[in-house]
Amino acid sequence: MSLERIKIAPEMFDIMPPEYQDLVQKATYGNESRGWKDIGTSKELIEEHSLCAGCPESMAFRYILASLPNPEDTVMVGSTGCTSLVFPHVGIHNIHSLFGNQNAIASGLKRALTVRFPGRVKDVVVLAGDGATVDIGLDMTLQAWFRQEKFTTICFDNELYANTGGQESGLMQKGFVAKMAPIGKHFEKVRLPEIARESGCHYVVNCTVSKPNLIEKVVKNAIYIAREIGPTYLQLYTPCILEIGKNSMEGLQEMRDAEKPTERFAYREYISEPAKELIAEMTAKEKERKAALKKQLAGQNA
Amino acid sequence: MTVQYKVLPGPEHYLPPSAASMGIRLPDPGQGHINGRIVPEEEAMEAAARQFLMAKVPTIFPGPLVLWAWNEKAAKKATAIRHLYETIKECITPSQKPMLIPMPDYRPKYPKIDPEVEINPNHPNLTIWHNKIDACMFVGVHCHQANLSLKIIRGGTNCYTIAMCAQAGHEDAMLSFRDATADKIMRLAEWVRKLKGSVQPSEN
Structure with missing residues (x-):
C-alpha cells in the first residue's frame, strides 16, 4: 500500500484498535531520514512477535524495519523458518515463498513492479534464514545474483536449522554439535560472502546485529545500491540462543564475542567500484x- | 426425495459444508438471498433490517476495504456504514446493544485478539461469543476471508449472518446482498428506520 493510501476512513478511526491508529499517526512512513533512533519514539513497523524471549533475530528485525528507507513502497520476501513467524506482524507488504524460492520470487516481483510502476521507486528485500539462502535455496540465490537482479538479499545466519530443532546447515561452523547433528559437522562453513562477491553482488557485508547504527548503515547502503546498480547481500549473525545453550539475556554477548577480529563474524565488507x-x-x-x-x-x- | 439445504444460524457442527457445495447459488444483479433462497433485493433489505431490529446485539463488522480510505468509493462506504450503525442505535430499545467492530486485517494475531475491539477471520467465533452477538453484517471484507469467517460462524455459533458484498454475494451467509454501494447501505438504513417500532426484540 503506498503512502497516500495508508489512512483510515475518518468515520472508522475511533473504532480501529490503537495499534492501527498509531501506525498511521506515529510511524515513520515517508520520512527519508528514518533510522534506528526512531525506535522508542515512534510506532515501529513490527507488532508483538512470536519469537523466543531474547532472540537476536527480533533485534535484527527491529533494526532492519527501522532502517528501510522507503517502507511504504517496499515489499519483503520471506521463506520458511523463524523469520516466517514474524512476517504476519510487520507493517510492510511481504510475500512468503516456498522454502528456498525467495530469490526467484523476488526477481519476478522486482521486474513486475518496475514495469507496473515506472515512475516510482519500489524496493524489494529478501529476508530469509541460512537454510533457505544457502542450502535449499542456493540455486535461486546464486542465479538471481548472476542475473544482476536489483534487490537486496539479507540472510539471518543462525548457523543451523533452528525452527525444526537444530539440524546441520551449510553455514554451521565445522565441528559444531547440534541437537540433531550429534556427530558434529565435518565440513567448513560455506563462505557465502565471498561467493556473493564472485557471483556479482555489488555490496556484501558480513557482521552481527549487535550495533543498531551499523545495521542502519549497511541496510541503507544495500538498498540504495540494489536500486541503482545491482544485487547486494547482507549476512547477519542472529544466533539461536536455545540451540547453542544460552539464556535469553546472553544473545547480545554471544554476538559481541562472535564479531571479535579473529572470529567468523568480524566485520567484512566488499563494495564494487x-x-x-x-x-x-x-x-x-x-x-x-x-x-x-x-x-x-x-x-x-x- | 431431495431436501433443499438451507443456510441457517448454527451451531451447525465443527466443519459445516460450504453452502455452494450443497447447491446454494448466488443471486443475480437486483436480487439477494435469504437462507439460500433467491429473493428480490428489496425483500432481502426488509429481512436484514428486521434482523438488526430483533437482535439483542446487532453488529456490523467493517473490513479493510472500507476501514481504509484507499479510494473515494471506500470513504463513501465508510460514511454510509457509520450512518447505518447510528440509525440502528436510534431505532432499537435500550435493552439492545449495537456494536461496530472492525476487522482491520486478516493476519492471525498473537498472542490473541482482543474480542472487545476487533474480529479476526481466523477465529471470528471468539468475538461473537465474547460479545454475545446474535446478528451481524460483514461489509468490506475480501471474498475468501468473508467465506472463511461465515463458515466458522455458522459452524460454531448461533449468530445470524448478513453479507453486504461488493461482488457477487456470499452463499455462506444467511442473507446476502451483492454489488454493494454506499447508496445500497444507505437504503438499508432507510429500511431500518422504516421498520422502527414494528419489530420486537427477540426474547431468546
Whole structure:
C-alpha cells in the first residue's frame, strides 16, 4: 500500500484498535531520514512477535524495519523458518515463498513492479534464514545474483536449522554439535560472502546485529545500491540462543564475542567500484543537505 | 426425495459444508438471498433490517476495504456504514446493544485478539461469543476471508449472518446482498428506520 493510501476512513478511526491508529499517526512512513533512533519514539513497523524471549533475530528485525528507507513502497520476501513467524506482524507488504524460492520470487516481483510502476521507486528485500539462502535455496540465490537482479538479499545466519530443532546447515561452523547433528559437522562453513562477491553482488557485508547504527548503515547502503546498480547481500549473525545453550539475556554477548577480529563474524565488507562511486555521491549529497539545514537554522536564529 | 439445504444460524457442527457445495447459488444483479433462497433485493433489505431490529446485539463488522480510505468509493462506504450503525442505535430499545467492530486485517494475531475491539477471520467465533452477538453484517471484507469467517460462524455459533458484498454475494451467509454501494447501505438504513417500532426484540 503506498503512502497516500495508508489512512483510515475518518468515520472508522475511533473504532480501529490503537495499534492501527498509531501506525498511521506515529510511524515513520515517508520520512527519508528514518533510522534506528526512531525506535522508542515512534510506532515501529513490527507488532508483538512470536519469537523466543531474547532472540537476536527480533533485534535484527527491529533494526532492519527501522532502517528501510522507503517502507511504504517496499515489499519483503520471506521463506520458511523463524523469520516466517514474524512476517504476519510487520507493517510492510511481504510475500512468503516456498522454502528456498525467495530469490526467484523476488526477481519476478522486482521486474513486475518496475514495469507496473515506472515512475516510482519500489524496493524489494529478501529476508530469509541460512537454510533457505544457502542450502535449499542456493540455486535461486546464486542465479538471481548472476542475473544482476536489483534487490537486496539479507540472510539471518543462525548457523543451523533452528525452527525444526537444530539440524546441520551449510553455514554451521565445522565441528559444531547440534541437537540433531550429534556427530558434529565435518565440513567448513560455506563462505557465502565471498561467493556473493564472485557471483556479482555489488555490496556484501558480513557482521552481527549487535550495533543498531551499523545495521542502519549497511541496510541503507544495500538498498540504495540494489536500486541503482545491482544485487547486494547482507549476512547477519542472529544466533539461536536455545540451540547453542544460552539464556535469553546472553544473545547480545554471544554476538559481541562472535564479531571479535579473529572470529567468523568480524566485520567484512566488499563494495564494487560503481557502488563506491554511488556511496561517495550519496555521502556528498547528505553533507550538502546537512549544511543547507544548518544554514537555514542559523538564518532562523539570527 | 431431495431436501433443499438451507443456510441457517448454527451451531451447525465443527466443519459445516460450504453452502455452494450443497447447491446454494448466488443471486443475480437486483436480487439477494435469504437462507439460500433467491429473493428480490428489496425483500432481502426488509429481512436484514428486521434482523438488526430483533437482535439483542446487532453488529456490523467493517473490513479493510472500507476501514481504509484507499479510494473515494471506500470513504463513501465508510460514511454510509457509520450512518447505518447510528440509525440502528436510534431505532432499537435500550435493552439492545449495537456494536461496530472492525476487522482491520486478516493476519492471525498473537498472542490473541482482543474480542472487545476487533474480529479476526481466523477465529471470528471468539468475538461473537465474547460479545454475545446474535446478528451481524460483514461489509468490506475480501471474498475468501468473508467465506472463511461465515463458515466458522455458522459452524460454531448461533449468530445470524448478513453479507453486504461488493461482488457477487456470499452463499455462506444467511442473507446476502451483492454489488454493494454506499447508496445500497444507505437504503438499508432507510429500511431500518422504516421498520422502527414494528419489530420486537427477540426474547431468546
